[in-house]
Amino acid sequence: MESKQKAAYLAVSAFVILTLALSVLTVCRVLAKAADARKFEYPAAVSVPSVSAAAAVLIDADDGKELYAYHAEEKMYPASTTKIMTALVVLETMETLGLDLDSEIVVPAEAQGVEGSSIHLKAGERVSVEELLYGLMLQSGNDSAAALAACVGGSTEHFLDQMNRRAEELGCQQTHFANPSGLYDENHYTTARDLACIARAAMMREDFRQIVETKEWNSGHRTFVNKNKTVFQYEGGNGVKIGFTKASGRTLAASASRDGHEVIAVVLNDGNWFQDAYHLMDYGFSLLECEAEK
Numbered sequence: 001m002e003s004k005q006k007a008a009y010l011a012v013s014a015f016v017i018l019t020l021a022l023s024v025l026t027v028c029r030v031l032a033k034a035a036d037a038r039k040f041e042y043p044a045a046v047s048v049p050s051v052s053a054a055a056a057v058l059i060d061a062d063d064g065k066e067l068y069a070y071h072a073e074e075k076m077y078p079a080s081t082t083k084i085m086t087a088l089v090v091l092e093t094m095e096t097l098g099l100d101l102d103s104e105i106v107v108p109a110e111a112q113g114v115e116g117s118s119i120h121l122k123a124g125e126r127v128s129v130e131e132l133l134y135g136l137m138l139q140s141g142n143d144s145a146a147a148l149a150a151c152v153g154g155s156t157e158h159f160l161d162q163m164n165r166r167a168e169e170l171g172c173q174q175t176h177f178a179n180p181s182g183l184y185d186e187n188h189y190t191t192a193r194d195l196a197c198i199a200r201a202a203m204m205r206e207d208f209r210q211i212v213e214t215k216e217w218n219s220g221h222r223t224f225v226n227k228n229k230t231v232f233q234y235e236g237g238n239g240v241k242i243g244f245t246k247a248s249g250r251t252l253a254a255s256a257s258r259d260g261h262e263v264i265a266v267v268l269n270d271g272n273w274f275q276d277a278y279h280l281m282d283y284g285f286s287l288l289e290c291e292a293e294k
Helices: 002-036 079-097 129-137 142-152 156-169 192-203 206-212 273-293
Strands: 055-060 066-070 104-106 126-128 216-218 223-225 237-245 249-258 261-268
Touching: 055 192, 055 273, 066 192, 066 273, 079 129, 079 142, 079 156, 079 192, 079 206, 079 237, 079 249, 104 129, 104 142, 126 129, 129 142, 129 206, 142 156, 192 206, 192 237, 192 249, 192 261, 206 237, 249 273, 261 273
Parallel strands: none
Antiparallel strands: 055 066, 055 261, 104 126, 216 223, 237 249, 249 261
16 A cells, blocks of 8 residues: 555656646746847837747848847748849849949840749840849849849859858858749748848948839839838838748848838748838837937
8 A cells, every 4th residue: 555655656746847847848938939039138118029920030230230039040931032132143243244234134045934923024135134123123023033143143053153152251151042033942041130131231232222112113115113012101111022932921021211220120931021020120210219319
């Protein structure tokens, strides 16, 4: 009888210990999640937003300081926000070659009929780099991306090497590009943190900023309306790019300027993409204003 009581006592003790261990683990997970979204002490007057994104980050565009992060280092699929890097590499390469946006290219056969969003390029058509860049960033033309990569890079393969090398130069350690448009590929990935870094580098260029803040652009025979609603809806909104594939979900890098401050928000795999980005940017401006008043 005594041995049975002892066994029962040990079983109850083990259950209690296991329950306590699970409770501690749960608390640790909650604290870890909170720590991921808090990089420093927030002013009491500023409430930290919550987002429905699988990964998100908010940075001060002026100095790159991280203001908010949630799963910011998780491997994600960027969809057409990839085109931020595509445009950046095109502009930098054109500058190196001494070419301007009026320079024309002949659309290669590989750019006609590319899957996904399109500006309906025809093989053999002569198009300016300017038109292709506006088609890339406003209309999100995958055929624009293909044409620019093949012609400005000399070949798509070489252009992808340039994209990946530029990502490394920017310190993006968890990014790899397998195409210039953002079509889903297992080997085409980034993180919210890396994408924010890329967007910040691109927004430092006035020629890039001019493109992504444009609401509507007309070449004479093509008209592009910016798909990034940030520039229409959000006070101070001035870029950057949206993206979507079934595999990646909805992705958005958004930027805005107010009262001498500029912020960049990135939300990945987020069904509430625009509203979450707006809430993050609202928070960022409030935080920066509080910091400025100290």
